[in-house]
Amino acid sequence: MVCVLGGFPALAGADLDLHANEVAWLRGPNGAGKTTLLRLLAGLGAMRRGRAEVLGADLSVLGDRRWLRGQVGLLGHATFLYEDLTVGQNLEFWAGLHRADPVDVEAAARRFGLDGRLGDVPVGSLSAGQRRRTSLAVLVARRPRLWLLDEPHAGLDAEGRAMVDRLIADASGAGATVVVASHDADHMPAVADRTLDVIGGTVTEAGAS
Amino acid sequence: MIAAVAGDAARIVAKDLRIERATGVITTQILPFGIVMLLLFGFGVDPALQVRGGDRSVLAEVAPGLFWITVLLALLLVVGRAFAVESDDGSLDALLVAGVHPAAILGGKAVVVAAELVVLELVVGAGAVLMFDVTIGDPLHLVVVMVSTTVALAGAGTLFLAVVAGQRGRDTLGPLLVLPAMAPVLIGATAAAGDALYGAGSGGIAWTWALVAFALLYSVAGIVGAGALLEDV
Amino acid sequence: MTSIAVPPSAPEHTGSRLTRVLGAATAVSWVVWLTYGLVLSPADVVQSESVRLFYLHVPLALSAYLGFTVTLVGSILVLRKNSAFWDQMAGAGAEVGLVLAGLVLVTGALWGRPTWGTYWVWDPRITATTLLFLVYLGYLVVRRLDLDAEVRARRAAVFGIVAFINVPITRYSVQIWNSLHQEATLSLTDTEMDGSQLTSFALGAIAMALFTTWLIIHRFRVGWLEYELDRSGLESAILERRGERTATEVV
Numbered sequence: 001m002v003c004v005l006g007g008f009p010a011l012a013g014a015d016l017d018l019h020a021n022e023v024a025w026l027r028g029p030n031g032a033g034k035t036t037l038l039r040l041l042a043g044l045g046a047m048r049r050g051r052a053e054v055l056g057a058d059l060s061v062l063g064d065r066r067w068l069r070g071q072v073g074l075l076g077h078a079t080f081l082y083e084d085l086t087v088g089q090n091l092e093f094w095a096g097l098h099r100a101d102p103v104d105v106e107a108a109a110r111r112f113g114l115d116g117r118l119g120d121v122p123v124g125s126l127s128a129g130q131r132r133r134t135s136l137a138v139l140v141a142r143r144p145r146l147w148l149l150d151e152p153h154a155g156l157d158a159e160g161r162a163m164v165d166r167l168i169a170d171a172s173g174a175g176a177t178v179v180v181a182s183h184d185a186d187h188m189p190a191v192a193d194r195t196l197d198v199i200g201g202t203v204t205e206a207g208a209s
Numbered sequence: 210m211i212a213a214v215a216g217d218a219a220r221i222v223a224k225d226l227r228i229e230r231a232t233g234v235i236t237t238q239i240l241p242f243g244i245v246m247l248l249l250f251g252f253g254v255d256p257a258l259q260v261r262g263g264d265r266s267v268l269a270e271v272a273p274g275l276f277w278i279t280v281l282l283a284l285l286l287v288v289g290r291a292f293a294v295e296s297d298d299g300s301l302d303a304l305l306v307a308g309v310h311p312a313a314i315l316g317g318k319a320v321v322v323a324a325e326l327v328v329l330e331l332v333v334g335a336g337a338v339l340m341f342d343v344t345i346g347d348p349l350h351l352v353v354v355m356v357s358t359t360v361a362l363a364g365a366g367t368l369f370l371a372v373v374a375g376q377r378g379r380d381t382l383g384p385l386l387v388l389p390a391m392a393p394v395l396i397g398a399t400a401a402a403g404d405a406l407y408g409a410g411s412g413g414i415a416w417t418w419a420l421v422a423f424a425l426l427y428s429v430a431g432i433v434g435a436g437a438l439l440e441d442v
Numbered sequence: 443m444t445s446i447a448v449p450p451s452a453p454e455h456t457g458s459r460l461t462r463v464l465g466a467a468t469a470v471s472w473v474v475w476l477t478y479g480l481v482l483s484p485a486d487v488v489q490s491e492s493v494r495l496f497y498l499h500v501p502l503a504l505s506a507y508l509g510f511t512v513t514l515v516g517s518i519l520v521l522r523k524n525s526a527f528w529d530q531m532a533g534a535g536a537e538v539g540l541v542l543a544g545l546v547l548v549t550g551a552l553w554g555r556p557t558w559g560t561y562w563v564w565d566p567r568i569t570a571t572t573l574l575f576l577v578y579l580g581y582l583v584v585r586r587l588d589l590d591a592e593v594r595a596r597r598a599a600v601f602g603i604v605a606f607i608n609v610p611i612t613r614y615s616v617q618i619w620n621s622l623h624q625e626a627t628l629s630l631t632d633t634e635m636d637g638s639q640l641t642s643f644a645l646g647a648i649a650m651a652l653f654t655t656w657l658i659i660h661r662f663r664v665g666w667l668e669y670e671l672d673r674s675g676l677e678s679a680i681l682e683r684r685g686e687r688t689a690t691e692v693v
Contacts, residue, residue: 032686042306046592048676062440070308078299082224084231093224097217097307122231142307200686368604372597376587385583386601389576392569393611426607434600437521 018179023172025192026181026203033201034181035076038148041179043068055145070098073144075152079135083124087114087134090123091141098142108140112163128155136167147171147178153187165191214313221304221317225294226324234290235325239283243333246279247340256341265342265407272341273402277395279333280326280362284391285384287325288366291318292374301375301439311435315367319431323363330355343406350405350417357420358398364427365391371431371438394423456663464656471649479642486639492556493639499549501646502542503571505654509539510578510609512658517602520595526669529595532602533585534661536578538654543575566619570612577605591672 018024026034039045041054043065055071057064081090091114095105109115112133123131132155139147147168153161168178168191181198182188189195195206229235251268258267268275295301295314304314334355337343345351369386373379401416457465479497486493516532519525550568551561562568584598611618 039302044302044305046590048592062436065440066308066310069306072306074303074306076299076302078302080300080303082228082294082300083297084228085224089224089227093220094303094307096220097304097309201680201683365604369601372584372601373587376589382580382583385576386580389573389580390605390608392573393608427604430600430604434604437596437600 018177020175020177021172022194023168023178023180023192024194024196025188026179026196026198027183027185027188027206028198032198034198035150036201037198037203038074038076038150038179038181041146042072042074042148044074071144072146072148073139073142074148074150075135075139076150079123079131081123081131081134084122086120086122087126087130088119090134091119091137094138095141098138100141100143104143105137105141108137111140112137129157129160132156133160133163136164140167143174143176145176147176149178149180149182151182151184152180153182153184161187214310214316217309217313218317218320221309221314222320222324225291225317225321228294229321229325235287235328239286239290239325239329240332242286243279243283243329244336246275246282247333247336250275251340268341269343272337272343273406274395274399276330276333276337276402277358277398280330280358281388281391281395283329284322284326284362284366285387287322287329288318288363288370288387289380289383291322291367292370296375305440311439312432314439315371315431315435319363319367319428322367323359326359326363327355330359345406346408347405351402354398354401354405354417354420357417357424358394358401360424361394361420361427362391364424364431365394368427368431368434368438371435374439394420397423456660456667461656461659464652464659468649468652468656471645471652475642475645475649478638478645483638483642492553494642495549495553497639497642497646499546499553500643501650502549503546504647505650506539506542506546506574507609507613508651508654509535509537509542509658510574510606511535513539513578513581513602514606514609517599520599521603524592524596526591526595527666529591529599530665530669531658531662532599533582533665534658536581536585536602538657538661540575540578540582542654543571543578546571547575566615567612570608570615574608574612577608581605591669 026037028034036045040047040052040059043054043057043059047059052059054068057068057071059065059068080094082093085093088109091105091109095102106115109119114134114137118126118130123134126134132152136152149164149168152164152168156164165187168180172178172193180188180192197204197206254268254271256266256268259265260267260270263270295304301314305311338345366387369390370379370383372386373382376382397416397419401420404414404416475497480494483494485491512535513532516528516530516535519528520532547568550571554563555561581598581601584601585594587594587597589597
């Protein structure tokens with residue numbers, strides 16, 4: 001896969017193969033192409049060259065990419081929440097777009113401690129950790145088949161990190177594939193089944209070289 | 210498929226109106242802008258000045274043009290706001306990853322922009338009647354003119370701002386794209402509104418048809434072009 | 443940074459047999475047109491010698507429309523085929539069209555001064571042409587946005603298609619506004635012009651269209667070379683990017 005951003009090859013021949021139930025850890029220095037890779041896997045952005053298939057969707061076909069985007073859960077650095085709406089309203093909007101089951105939404109909110117008073121607080125006045133929980137709750141409620149998490153532990157307390165770990169385990173237990181980009185070298189080995197090194201816009205299996 | 214796109218567009222509209230209710234940007238910022246424009250026009254054109262040989266003031270005579278200029282400038286603010294809501298925290302990407310069709314995003318935005326413009330037009334229009342001594346000869350015709358012009362402006366404004374969405378310099382480039390392209394709409398809307406207000410204009414009904422055509426053109430272009438504008442960025 | 447690699451196939455200039463033939467035809471047609479329009483044809487009864495400026499003005503306008511039509515066609519093909527070729531063609535058409543539209547405004551003002559006594563009048567076609575100029579200026583700015591080349595091509599294409607509505611609006615602005623401007627100079631039913639004037643216009647239209655085509659092809663080829671350069675630059679950038687891996691491992 002080659003992906004060019006503003007004339008710069010963010011990905012310069014990435015090659016990887018992922019399986020269901022798998023938790024893959026992408027590690028590598030800043031600017032190595034991890035975020036670009038996650039976005040490509042989510043069906044955002046176009047490949048300049050190469051071939052890739054995600055959940056059976058051909059990434060070089062626009063119609064396939066559109067379908068794929070509805071199947072994946074992507075959590076990047078941005079939390080994609082509307083600051084002026086409350087936690088509850090954000091959940092309602094995003095879950096509605098995904099046609100998520102209201103029961104799932106409620107369960108997800110409870111799981112992340114968003115069901116009580118916090119539900120009526122505007123997102124703009126939440127802490128970074130609380131926002132991340134809200135975004136995670138949206139992801140959980142929609143039950144994606146492919147989870148793409150960019151630094152999911154960043155800015156979370158010990159309890160929050162444990163919650164993310166359980167989430168990842170649950171998702172892969174339910175048959176989903178989870179791809180996590182992270183700098184957290186202490187934490188990730190315990191969570192991930194596989195470790196992939198991303199350097200210079202290419203991907204290699206850790207220990208393979 | 211069409212039902213899903215329309216449903217998503219409706220959700221986006223409802224969400225944006227909710228944000229508007231929470232922040233009040235239109236009521237506390239855009240509407241006052243419209244009123245300030247009315248006052249400035251009053252200072253710029255002496256309200257006591259009469260049209261030679263006519264019974265109307267110059268201000269009342271040129272009111273349709275001033276009205277649409279105000280709406281056009283407000284359009285830039287309203288559309289800019291509509292896109293800023295999405296780009297603040299990466300929600301444009303998230304909408305796409307939620308499987309929302311680009312046409313639903315642009316369509317939803319255009320509907321919100323049109324709704325906000327209508328509110329502005331009602332307030333500024335009432336101000337023009339009160340302060341500029343404008344009289345309305347044919348209310349039904351005026352409604353047709355206002356609706357078609359609003360749809361054309363909202364559709365075109367959303368389409369052109371999407372061209373520069375997420376780009377540096379969009380605040381300055383946006384007006385360069387929107388304003389010259391909207392000049393024909395402005396001219397038509399001014400002539401047609403003048404005809405609806407005072408009658409006896411030149412080809413007023415023809416202008417109204419042209420406005421309807423513009424409204425259709427920009428709506429269709431926005432829906433068809435949405436994918437090319439918003440995807441793969 | 444690696445130095446910029448010039449593609450080995452890159453020609454030293456943008457000429458070819460086609461453009462040389464076209465260029466020769468352009469030169470011949472201009473000689474014929476200028477000789478007839480400036481020397482052989484009589485001055486106008488009303489406008490006297492300044493009518494000759496009009497022999498330039500109208501063909502310029504028609505050729506500007508030609509350039510913008512190339513942009514329209516190119517833009518449609520960009521969206522349908524995702525074609526870099528047509529993206530460059532669309533850009534070349536708009537750039538040449540913009541220059542011609544600018545010259546239309548200048549020659550119009552120069553003609554208006556002796557004829558109407560002023561450089562600028564609030565005439566529908568003058569204002570519409572000025573707006574057309576600004577619309578395509580915006581198009582060219584969109585083409586310079588800092589985006590991935592394909593994404594930028596598609597965004598510009600949408601604008602290039604929608605912008606074209608202003609060409610017929612400008613072309614027929616006089617009929618639309620029905621103003622005090624001269625009635626549209628060329629029309630099938632109206633034969634206000636005498637034979638020699640009509641010939642001057644026809645020769646001018648042909649000469650200017652040839653010249654415009656020649657210009658667009660050359661501009662396109664420059665654009666295409668830039669595109670190829672960009673691609674070969676990308677090639678070395680990809681290699682360099684992969685090189686980060688070895689650099690990291692050495693450290």
